[in-house]
Amino acid sequence: MKLRKKIITLSVLISLLFMFFYYAGYFLVLDEKPKKSDVIIILGGDQGARIHKGVTLYKDGYAPYIIVSGEITQANLLMASAVKSGVPKEIIILEQRAESTYENALFSKEIMEQYGFKTAIVVSSNYHMRRVRMIFEKVFDKANMTFTYCSVQEPNFSPSHWWLSEKSIQFTLTEYGKTLAFLFGGGR
Numbered sequence: 001m002k003l004r005k006k007i008i009t010l011s012v013l014i015s016l017l018f019m020f021f022y023y024a025g026y027f028l029v030l031d032e033k034p035k036k037s038d039v040i041i042i043l044g045g046d047q048g049a050r051i052h053k054g055v056t057l058y059k060d061g062y063a064p065y066i067i068v069s070g071e072i073t074q075a076n077l078l079m080a081s082a083v084k085s086g087v088p089k090e091i092i093i094l095e096q097r098a099e100s101t102y103e104n105a106l107f108s109k110e111i112m113e114q115y116g117f118k119t120a121i122v123v124s125s126n127y128h129m130r131r132v133r134m135i136f137e138k139v140f141d142k143a144n145m146t147f148t149y150c151s152v153q154e155p156n157f158s159p160s161h162w163w164l165s166e167k168s169i170q171f172t173l174t175e176y177g178k179t180l181a182f183l184f185g186g187g188r
Contacts, residue, residue, distance in 0.1 A: 025162035028175050030129040031151040037063045038117035039093075042078055043104045043124040043132065044070020049152040051081040054123045057150065058087055062121060067111055069095040069104040101132055102182075105139035112145060119146045126151040126159070127171045131179045 040063045042054035051068075058066055066087065068078035075096040083089050093111055098104040112120065124132050129151040136147055156167035163169060 021163070024176070025127070025157070025159035025168065025172055028128075028130050028172065029126045029151065029159045030133055030149050031126060032148050034060075034062045034121055034150050035119070035148045036061075037119040037121045037146075037148060039063050039065040039067055039112065039115070039119075040121045040123060041067045041069060041104075041108050042082075043101065043122065043128075044068070044074035044078065044098065045125060045128070048081075049154070050123050050125065051078050051085070053150065053152045055082055055085045055087055057121055057123070058082075058091075065091050065093060065115070065117070067093045067095055067108055067120075069098050069108050071099050072096040101128070101135050101178075102139070105132075105136045109139055109143065109145075113143075118144070119148075121148045121150050123150055123152065125154045125157070127154055127157045127175055131175055131182060134179070134182060 034057055040054050040057050042050050044050075054066055054068075057063065066082060068075045068082065070078065075094050079089070079092050079094060082092055093115070095104075095107045095111055098107050108120075111117075122129075122132060122136060129149050133147075133149050140147070154171065156165065157171045158165065158168050161168070162172045
């Protein structure tokens, strides 16, 4: 009887481990349908895909303003790409201090409060978005602001087969590591 119980327990644990392994990539991805908002916040990182998504949302009329958030070089590159894509420079708000996702949220909050924005669409890579939402929810807790999270498909990340590519493995493990650090490291 004890052996049978151990076998069942081991089988359940192996099944749970397999399910976690298989769905690990899917869990990271968050992509909501865009909603009309006051501003689009584009997080620094992959300038090409993220800026393209943010510009497309702007041109489709989802928001009249764009915040580009990242350290000074990233923010300036994002702004230059947006302007080159036809976005008027005067509707772009530069946030040039952020060196992390937490700081993207923190400094974007300052800007949203300064401009009186209450709603925003946040744009980042698909593998990054679950953690982005966790961080924004913590930073904006009690701020009475609403966010929609629209992700960009990262060409080097496959949520369904994340273990088949070195880049996908790297993105997945890095995001889980940073998510755990955020959850257990005091929320930064």
